[in-house]
Each structure stands twice: as C-alpha cells, then as structure tokens.
Amino acid sequence: MTTDARSPAPFGRALCAMVTPFTETGALDLDGARRLAGRLVSRGCDGLVLSGTTGESPTTTDAEKAALITAVREAVGDRASLVAGVGTADTRHTVELALAAEKAGADGLLVVAPYYSRPPQDAVEAHFLEVADACGLPLALYDIPGRTGTRIEPDTLVRLAGHPRIVAVKDCSYDLLGVQKVLSRTGLAYYAGCDEQILALYAIGATGYVSTVANAAPELFRAVLDAFDAGDTGRAALLQRRAVPLIELMMAAGLPGTVTAKALLGALGLPAGPVRAPLRGADRATTDALLAAYGDLAADAGQSQA
DSSP states (O other), X not given: OOOOSSOOOBTBSEEEEOOOOBOTTSOBOHHHHHHHHXXXXXXXXXXXXXXXXXXXXXXXXXXXXXXXXXXXXXHHTTSSEEEEEOOOSOHHHHHHHXXXXXXXXXXXXXXXXXXXXXXXXXXXXXXXXXXXXXXXXXXXXXXXXXXXXXXXXXXXXXXXXXXXXXXXXEEOSOOHHHHHHHHHHOOOEEEEOSGGGHHHHHHTTXXXXXXXXXXXXXXXXXXXXXXXXXXXXXXXXXXXXXXXXXXXXXXXXXXXXXXXXHHHHHHTTOSOOOOOTTSOOOOXXXXXXXXXXXXXXXXXXXXXXX
16 A cells, blocks of 8 residues: 555656647658657656557557657657557557567657456456566556546556556546545556546646647646646646646547647648548638637637747
C-alpha cells in the first residue's frame, strides 16, 4: 500500500496525446511531427504519447510507428519522455510493436486493453504480463472500456501492479471510486485520459494527464496542475472550468478527438494534415467553432493565438 499523497511520475506529468501529422496526400509527415513535437515540449509538455488512438494508430503501419518515434526523438532529445502506443487486439502483434518501439528509442509503452474480442479478466491480465515480460520498457495500461468494450477491473490493476515494469495507468474509466481503490493499494501512477477529469483526478492523487486538447493548447492544463500544486485550488478550478467549451467541442461533440484536434491545428497553421479513412475531416462550421472557442480561451488567459 502506498502512503504518498501523489504517485511518482514515470513519464512526466503533463503529457500530450500527439496527433500524427500527414501530408496532404496522406503520407507520414515526419518533418511536421518534429515541428509539432518541438512546439508541444517548448510550451509545457514533459511527455508525448505517440501512436495512441489520437495518433491514428489503427491506420498507421508498424514501420510508420517506428519512424515516428525516431523522428520525434530527434526533435525533442531528452527534454520529454516518449511513450509509444503499442496496444492491439492481438497479443503477439502487441509484443512485436513493443519491441520495435524499444528499439526505436521510446521511453515507455502505452498498452490498451485488448479490444473487440472482450476477453475475460484473467486473459486481460495475461495479455499485459506477456507484453511486460517481453521487453525492458515500463508500461502504462490504458483503461478505456467505452472504446475497447473491456474494463481493466481495479482488482486486476492491483495484481498487475506487482510487475516491476507495469508502472502507470491512463484512465478513461469514469470510475472515481475504482481509481481511488487502486491508488490506495498500489504505487501505480495515474494519468487522466479525459480532459474534463484532469483536475478531479489530480485532486485525489493522480500524477498528471494525457491530453488530446493539449495538441492545440499545451499550456492549458499544465497551468491547472501548477496552480493546484501552489495551493491555489480556486484558480486551478477556474482554469479547468474555462477550458470546458473547448473540451466539449473537441471531445464530446460527436467527432473523435483526432478529427477535431487536426482541424484546429490546421486552422492555426500548425502541422496536422488530413485524417486517414475511415475517419473524415471536420466541416467548416465545426472548424470555425473550434477556432472561436480556442480564441476565447486564449483571450481569457491573456495569450495570443499561435
């Protein structure tokens, strides 16, 4: 049982689930990835998650995933941790991706629960243990049952915490009681995976966050954590609430965060490019609404758009 108020931060505390930039023809844009990663790190991110769902991992090849890690490492050096999304519905393929990510220079792995096939908890546990045993990198387990159809139950996480390379959880379970059960019984680092829950989870002992909104506004939630750590909980709450309109448009308006993040980045003149099918780009009205919400947030914070 851990007695610390907050878990350690194996990958930093302010992480962005980075989009994977593509060229207008849909090819991997490594130069754009370098520029975007550099911007994110210079503006407050101390970790980047590459090839997560926001990074369109279902539609990028294994070779593209490895090339992305290498390119981003060139751009950010040791200024930020790189966590590679390697989770698939196939344990064997997940292990292959984990080994490739390790070879390419990742600092850690994000491994989502096996999706669609809905394995029972003992099989979910065995899946994660096989990946953890296969390579030398630390793992963050990704609990997002709304996407996968399979929960990583709190008791399963408690057991998995006994493995020396299983160190963290990215949480999109919407189960505050379950999170607190795991925090009270393990030393796992918790990262909020839902932008609207960043302050709520941080207040009960989470380590930080993995944010999609941070692609466009990397300073936003870093400021929430900084205010909370400084003891100004009122300001932390105010900053979190100010972000609600942009969070809602990007994450809860019926489009995947990948689509909205790329639309906003493109409108701001930042590297993004199109999404790959079956996703489709945002329409003009959606993009205009995102820009307006972003502009309001920037003006409210006394910042200029960039």
